Amino acid sequence: MISPPRIHRNMILEVAGLTMRFGGLTAVDQLSFAALHGEITALIGPNGAGKTTVFNCITGFYRPSAGAIRLHHPGALPTDLHRLPGYRIARAGLARTFQNIRLFPGMTALENLLVAQHNRLMAATGWGIGAVLGLSRYPRAEREAVETARRWLQATTLLDRADDPAGALPYGAQRRLEIARAMCTSPTLLCLDEPAAGLNPRESDDLARLLLLIRGQGTSILLIEHDMGVVMRISDRVVVLDHGRLIADDTPAVVRAEPRVIAAYLGEGGEDEAA
């Protein structure tokens, strides 16, 4: 049984009736779920279940065919993400990483993290003009930005590689740097698209620790992941999709035992095999 969507005071992301069609194909069908403040919510499902489509709708890379996506702020009106252009979504407090890493390879790790703080720095420069003339609060703002970057480099154990070009870092380090870059935008919700893909078990453990640290600092996390070890260990809530529909939304322990989830992952066994 699917419980009705949880309406909760502590909600940070609310997805209501989300539908996404590509021509005749309905990739996501009437999906409703919520992510709570201070939690790690995992979005899982077999290949082609529509996870990345949901993700792209939330982060503004697709415009949904129907439904609403809202980002809630404590003590303020929610933001309607489905109406905002892509770059405004990031400014509303939602940061993302990409399944295939998208760093700025020719810029150093530090520069990558400073680009992420563009909007805050830009405000301090008085739209670039003041800073060219050396008239503004820019130097202090930049020192603070470098300090923030240094903190996240430390948290992702990349401090030694701060002045190396991002494209020359090993794969696992690039993954961590992308998370650090997303965190430098000071998001309230961090969306990760398969952060453990291609990592070895030790790196996966490090990643899990990093995500728990981020949650501990007050940023909620929504993640798509295939590595069930990571998902079950760190998630507070697991949302399972199959063929664009919600089939389970509960704690990891309950989801693991849910027959529909097992069926979706192992194939619709039952009557087919009997026949």
Added chain:
Amino acid sequence: MNLPAALKDAALGALVALGLFAPLVGLRTDVAPGGGLFLRTRWADVAILCGLVFAGRLALVLWTGRRGLRPSTAPGPWTARLQQAGRFFAPAMLAAALVLPAIPGIGRYELDLGILVLTYVMLGWGLNIVVGLAGLLDLGYVAFYAVGAYAYALLAQHFGLSFWIGLPLAGILAAFAGILLGFPVLRLRGDYLAIVTLAFGEIIRVLLINWASLTGGPNGIGGIPRPSFFGLPFSMAGGEGTFAGFFGLEPSPVHRVIFLYYLILGLALLTNWVTIRLRRQPLGRAWEALREDEIACRALGINVTTTKLSAFALGAMFGGFAGAFFATRQAFISPESFTFIESAIILAIVVLGGLGSQVGVAVAALVMIGGFELFRDLEEWRMLVFGGAMVVIMVLRPRGLVGTRTPSIALRERRAIGGDLVGEGRG
């Protein structure tokens, strides 16, 4: 490198030479005494040439110990050496530019050449903002040069504005033209962007030719006022109110040339200064990030539209400044000065210099414009030498003279980043 492999490599080289020289040298048509044509063969010469190629290639391969020239964009020993030299090179070049008019033996011709080179240095630096930093391939940059030149010429003619008021206005109008071009091309990338900017450059030129009531059409605009030295005109008459009279100098036409030289030097340095400052600031970093990955920029909350437009506008503004300078120096402008080949030369300067590198662009402008003048004695071979030089540079240094990128900020040590990692921009 072992000998058999070297021999094989040299034999291959000789084979290529045979293919080339057999028709080029081996066969020759001559006029027979009777008046008819006959084919003369010179196989001995071909054999000698192929032998030379074989020996030369063998020596080269054995000497260098590797298989041919291997172009690489990663920073090699050469790059490190260039960078060490570069630390002194840029100030040395600046000093040479500053004292050039005072060097004995520098006459009017050399100063005029210096002004020409500096104009292209400035245009190169202006285009470098758009192509080198923001990664937007602009094939119509000369349009902004034209807008600046015509803006100043028309403002001076119709409203009697002096150069010092016309210059910023020309820059602002060119920046508007840049934004005007920017809007329709915002969603275009790579080749498509290049085509539209190319068309924009041509539209401006055709407009200048056909809007005869305003621009004078193909006849151009003449009698554009010359710049004054803080209100003191350069005049051969001498007298109280002129530059020569005020400073008690013998009136000389060289005064104006020297003044124009320092004027364009100042304008070029302004372009350089603004670019260097912006590179270390959020706007400049956002441009470079845009060149590296536009989608990631959007995910980080960077407004891609305004960032691109600001690059177009700023690049166009410096083009407009250069245009106003061109108009006041020539005192006459016509659409012929703003053809596509100018855009191509400016783009070639930026690409040869190395995308995003200020020093590289300056050197490339010096080589392209100054070198072109040096080869004047070679007459019809000039274009051949010129084209050959460009090919050699691109083979040896595929990412331009300065193919590395210097980080804008560092925690500890600023190290150059190899060109193979730096994006070229896809629009």
